[in-house]
Amino acid sequence: MLLALPLPWLVRLLLPPVRGSTPALKVPYAPERLQAVARGAGGRRATGGLGLLAWLAWLLLCLAAARPQQLGEPIQPPQAGRDLMLALDLSGSMSQPDMALGNRPVDRLTAAKAVLADFLERREGDRVGLIVFGRRAYVLTPLTLDRDTVRAQLDDSVVGLAGQETAIGDAIGLAVKRLRSQPPGQRVLIVLTDGVNTAGVLTPEKAAQLARDNGVRVHTVAFGGDGSMSVFGFQLPMPGGGDEIDEETLRAIAQATGGRFFRARDTGELAGIYGEIDRLEPVERPGEAVRPKIERYAWPLAAALLLAVLALLVQGRASRQERTA
Incomplete structure (x- = not known):
């Protein structure tokens, strides 16, 4: 818009004038006074004060169209949380x-x-994502502040949705892919599993190395009982119970990435583990300060309007002087 400043001058320089210097009104039989008025009406151009006001108004309009802005004082946004993936x-x-x-x-x-x-419920301020894995690993919810959506996807998850086997390495690799574009130092993955890696392309060891190289901290949770359940105070074995959990591999993944390994044998222990993770990964951290942009185009626009009013007053005054003369 600032490049448009010389446009009126170029138009006046390159295009022919709308009227010549010859009076448009000729009255051969009129008195000399009328002839003088006719010559003045035909030959007058917008010069002097009115021309200067027009140029100033054009300058101010171009400045307003260029949309000048001013940076305000830095504002600290609300506290933000971590980028947290649940697998x-x-x-x-x-x-x-x-x-x-x-x-x-x-x-x-x-x-x-x-x-x-x-x-x-306790992770307000976190950007949370949900990955489920079986034979394959899938992202059900990308990183989002909408925890209600994450809960809804969690509620709809069923056993076998991703296959019957266990691809721990692929789940970690998929989480790293989602987290590595986020700010460093806040990338956290929590893996909950009750089995051994039996499927997938990535081995858990390779996935742990990938997570470490990308600054992703992995907490691993081994979850599962001993294959029995309590009925009226008696421990009864369950068919197919007592599945093996590869605690050694899960512990190695956590150690390699700077995370923690946990073992939960019942619901109470699992709740305590996630409470401990709350303490290890506090939600609040300083948000990045921002400076708001304040629009200032109204100032040159108002000045152009004032010049237009002033030009009308000057033109009206000149017209009255001519009529008096």
């Missing part, structure tokens, strides 16, 4: 009903959902 095992073994919730027997996935939902 939940949906393999077949998560259907084992060896957990208790509210004095009633439930399967492992139901217990994990209840604890994770409570954990999400």
Whole structure:
């Protein structure tokens, strides 16, 4: 818009004038006074004060159209949280009903959902994402501040949704891919599983190295009972219970990435673990200060309007003087 400043001058220089210097009105039989008025009306141009006002008004209009702005004082936004990915095992073994919730027997996935939902309630300010894995790993929810959406996707998750096997390495690799574009130092992954890596392209060891190289801190949670459940105070073995959990690999993943390894054998222990993770990964951290942009185009626009009013007053005064003369 500032490049348009010389436009009126170029138009006046390059285009022919609208009127010549010859009077447009000729009255051969009129008195000399009328002839003088006719010559003045035809030959007058916008010069002097009016021309200067027009140029100033054009300058101010171009400045207003260029949209001048001013940076305001820095403002500290509300406290922000971490970029947190949750990886939940949906393999077949998560259907084992060896957990208790509210004095009633439930399967492992139901217990994990209840604890994770409570954990999400306390993560206000975090950007949370949800990954589920079985034979393959899938992102159900990308990183978002909308924890209600994460809870809804968590509630809809069922055993076998991603396959019956366990691809721990692929889940970690997918989480790293989602987290590595986020600010460093706040990238956290929590993996909950009850089995051994039996599927996928990435091995857990390779995935841990990838997470370490990209600054992702991984906390691993081994979740599962001993394959029995309490009925009226008696421990009864469950069919297919007692599945092996690769605690050694999960511990190595946590150590390699600067995270912690946890072992939960019941719902109460799992709730305590996520409470401990709350303390390890505090939610609040200083947000990045921003400087708001204050629009200032109104100032030159108002000045141009004042010049237009002034030009009208000057022109009206000149007209009255001519009529008097």
